[in-house]
Amino acid sequence: MGILAILIVILILVWQWDWFVPYINRKASAALHRPVSIAHLHVRPGLKTTVTVDGLKVSQPQGFEKEKDDFASARAITVTVDIWRYLTGSGLSLPLIRVDAPRGDIVSLINGTNNYTFDTASQTSAQNSQTSGTPLPKLGKLEINDGDIRLALAKLKTDMHVLIHTEAPRNGDDGHLVIDLKGRYAQAPITGHIVGGALLGLADATHPYPIDGRLANGPTYVTLRGTVDDPMHFQGTNLALHFAGPDMSLLYPLTGVPIPQTPPYSVTGNLAYSNRAIRFQKFEGHMGSSDIGGDINVDPHQKPIFVEAALHSHSVDLADLGGFIGAKPGENTKSEPASSRVLPDRKINVPKLNAANIHLTYHGDHIRNKNWPLDNIDTELEVRDGAIDLKHLTFATGTGTISATAGLEPAQDEQFRTRFRMEVARLPLSRIMTSKDMFQGNGTIGGHVTLKSTGNSVATLVENGDGGATLVLDHGGDVTALLPDLLGLKLGSAVLSALGIPGRSKLECLVADLPLRSGIVHTNSMLLQTGNTRTMGTGTVNFHKDTLDYAITTRSVGPQILSLPGAVHIFGAMKSPTVMPGAELIGRVAAAVGLGIVFPPAALIPTIQLGVGRGSACEKAILEANEHPAAGITPGKTTGPGPASVPHTPPGANKHVSSSQHHLTPKQVRKAWKEKSNPK
Template structure:
């Protein structure tokens, strides 16, 4: 009996303590603890921290997940007013990083016995947070690192859920010239909504979004619905889908639609280097993870349009060191050649204006002066295979099966190989541009084989029976930050052959070769002439193309070309020397001068010089050695006879000079 009374008194005492302790703690003025709390937080963060308002303790029922006697134990509910956390000294946004007028949270007291701070019901009311990046890559949300010699803290923070009421988060990045503010609020049903506004460089930023209620930050497998819209300048992103594990976003699965005036405009906010393009629109599925130690995104099976071209494929973004990597494959079934003009700045002024490009092409220049964006190339590595199955252009030139792999590696851009079929032949090239150097350094190798003349210019109906082929070799190196600058500094060689074919004024006009039309009209008039062979060999030094060999063999005449083409000034300085074969008559036997610019060429007759004093045989003799080198470009079969080979055979024949009297007579007639 005595023992029972003692046990009863003990139980009553314990219950009394359990009741009195919370009551006692509730009536205590907890403001006395503010200096101690502020000091501990300051030590942990390395920043000034203060609680300017009251610190209040009350009691709440435990979470519904608790069972047994644990459900009888009340949990402390803490409320603090007017909290302030300071900025690092380098910050330019002011001395304060965060202000929170009111913070509420509930603490699990039993978890403290396991050295775990378990917080639930964390509510931040009207928080005002400023996130700032410094010019040297630092940020204000990374706090003081612990001394490596100190043992790790045995205490763990367990944040169960979070609610933001009318919160504001401002992001400032002086490097990207970004100042963006996001306003976040939690609705009555627990869902989160936000609105974004601000500036990114010179572009206006706006957007909004909504996410499902975060029932618990600990639920790693629950999919939360999310939808968002972001507009930066003239680019718009619309996403709708789900995310998993909101603390780390370990799984993202959204349908993403992107539209804009140019893909290059996505770089400022995505960090992904893309080329200048006409207006575009793409849509596809984005899956991946935004976790810090496993950040990767995959844009799966996207489709869309770029200008008048269709586009589709899969791209993957991986966060790696020292640079992120973009890899994948892009395919266009119908690629408009006009849409590729924006890549090199050769599109029209109207198209440039549409995509916000303020580059103005000089009215007297043909080669694009638009600058490469090489300063972006070292921000990301890339390996993307591009295929254009059918190339469309207004003149209907048959180009197909364009295949290239675009690579970016530490600022160096390469397209290798760059292959496509054209008019029954093949065009193969390799292009490398080192954007790390100033100005950029470029190298290019080009080979073209078996391009059929009659298929190359189908509008020239007179050429349909032609069997002529084009063969070209070129090797060039240059430095510059635009196509015009590269051409102006180019060094190397360009060699080419055209075997057989038909030419006339009307055919060349159908090709769009107006300069050639002027020359042919001067020499042959309006009639159609059979082309046996055309051979050209140019040396290129500092942007100056020098004609080492340029000869045209037709059924009526042999035509030699001398002079140079200045790629820097875009000027022509060529002299065309026609010589009739035998008794055949051509319209002009005096030299032609091709002058002027690429934009406005000028063809004139030199009436003061007698036509081709030495005759066709002498002209061929001087060309024998360079022509022999050019013949390596073509390799006819054993049963094929090449007109170019016949031209070389004629060139190897020993020249025969006409009688002196006859020569003098010819000269006198030519002067008259």
């Protein structure tokens, strides 16, 4: 017994807990599948036993040996265990957990390989232990001193440090958790300072957990203040979230929600979480010179995430919404570099179509922009699996409306399969002309435009497209003021001069029914009628070459004798076409040019009634043009055989074929003008 007592005394005198270090290193390395080592192990036994590990190092896994820092390390980790509480069956209690100088090096490569995914077996056993029903230990004081975790995530273009420490209680509080950020996130510099309640408060659902943080990522500034009742489940939130910056599209790395480019903005709202969705509610602020507000709900559990936004503005400048249609917000198109194309050939930029599924509604009460003759805006939009469905985009303008629907589906080579339809109803002409500071009148515009195509700009969509336009202008006011503004001062004035329309003539009606086939606009009907004249046209507009080839003729409406020229030929580049007027052509050729111009069909009357109302001058003009043609010959009278210069109707052909089949071709018109201007 004496010898045994002496041996026990000697063992106590020479005992070192470090004898267990190799065993711990071996077991930990096997469990984590990467080298683990501790320098020293200290144990202070008692009813509350304290265990301290010094010099903990967890090395990088295979494939990350080139990293200069360990995967994880700590100068010391101290844990106190209440042994008596555990032995009496009251459960596991940890009165103290203290971590000194923890370090981490979290790395993810561009190919998706990372150093923080552990072996599947280890994950499975950890999950099983979490779901086995074992109660969580009761935690006491938690301390983190001088923590520094590096995050290097290649796909997010991020390399930043997360600095963590806890502050001791003061002024009666429970202490604070403090997190600082520095480095680069999404290629932009990032700084942040977040102060929360005590670390233990994260698991305490009986007391609201305070949060006060600010974050700057490049030029984007974010603040978050308030409390969360249950921070582990982010429920019972009372948080004010504020965003400010030069462009909302820069929020994508922070929020995961794709937003088009916007002008500078500042918005503040309430952040909440309920029914599996993160909600940014009742936010208000400004975007450019427009006010903006509404609710945004994000369901991050769907793949891709689902975003539902209901937005509104009391006063909106449409230039601020340019990013939503692929333009730069607030940009002045006059400052764009000159293009050789007539239509805009800038690529439509719809960013990150596949990043989220979106349902968006937006209403602007008042449009504030002198360049847009519009009163308000209302729209509904869906993005699903990369395809855009514009359910409606409606503008009110005076007594009329402009409404459009569209669909864009991604195709190859950044192209879009596109469908588009626009309806114009009872649009006051005075609103358009007033916006240009050129004209005031009581005319009304109506009609529709359709397009089905594939392309990536307005120019390519039109040149590849099929569809057409049917537009009606009723009681348009002074023609000499209207046409130069619609066609351009130079061309409009030249056309008026060539047609011989008397000055200050009042436009009674303008009808254009123009089908688009494979990028070439044809003419079903073209009618311009004043009080004394009726002008009709035929020809084509080629958007592949940006050229036009058109023949126009003017005739008297009434019995009065007017000195009117013959057909006018407009051809060449659309930006600078040639207008070739001349004296009246002789004989049947003149009749063919004059009467071969297509009369507006009576089938257009329903469109006219919808667009500008019943009983309009255009409705009357079409009926009169069909029943009482200007030259006294109905279109059907010109379908018989004629001279060689007029296309001949084959024997047995349908005698009711439209006169449009007997137009002079542009080539024949040019030949006739050449012969007239160069007589032998």
